[in-house]
Amino acid sequence: MTPPGTSGGRLAIVPGSFDPLTNGHVDIVLRSAQLFDRVTVSVLVNAEKTPLFTAAERVAMIREVFSAHANIDVDRFDGLLVEYARRQGACAIVRGIRAVSDFEHEFQMTLMNRHLEPALETVFMMPAEQYTYVSSRLTKEVFRLGGSVHGLVPPVVERWMQAKQATAVRNEKTAIGLQGE
Secondary structure (H helix, E strand, O other): OOOOOOOOOOEEEEEEOOOOOOHHHHHHHHHHHHHOOEEEEEEEOOOOOOOOOOHHHHHHHHHHHOOOOOOEEEEEEOOOHHHHHHHHOOOEEEEEOOOHHHHHHHHHHHHHHHHHOOOOEEEEEOOOHHHOOOOHHHHHHHHHOOOOOEOOEOHHHHHHHHHHHHHHHHHHHHHOOOOOO
């Protein structure tokens, strides 16, 4: 399923919202890059959600995190994952599963994807044990409530989160007239 004009090799797509990218995601992506010739981290654009970071910001962050890895690329997509994977020439989708509760949803999605594109395989990977409790949702919640996300996200992402928070605080002070405080 490699499209004409590409460099070939086995391509895996690691899709997700990555809002924000966590160390669990990084673990899955790096291990995928050992199994496949090429890996594309594909940021899902979902207009129905209000993310912490825009799709463009997430792509930029992820590119920065994986900049030293020549076989890891970053892209964004919307619509059906199997259509995107077909256009990219991927042979596999890699999904991380932290707990049994993740499996039921992932299993249903995998069966539907197989129905839509039988040649596309799904590979489930468990994150390293220290990341099994880490999710983007919980990471954002801890951050919004003033807790430390150190060790939950890569340092690059932590800096982006702190910058986003500083901008929000400045905007809030400006909006209520506390610029000098």
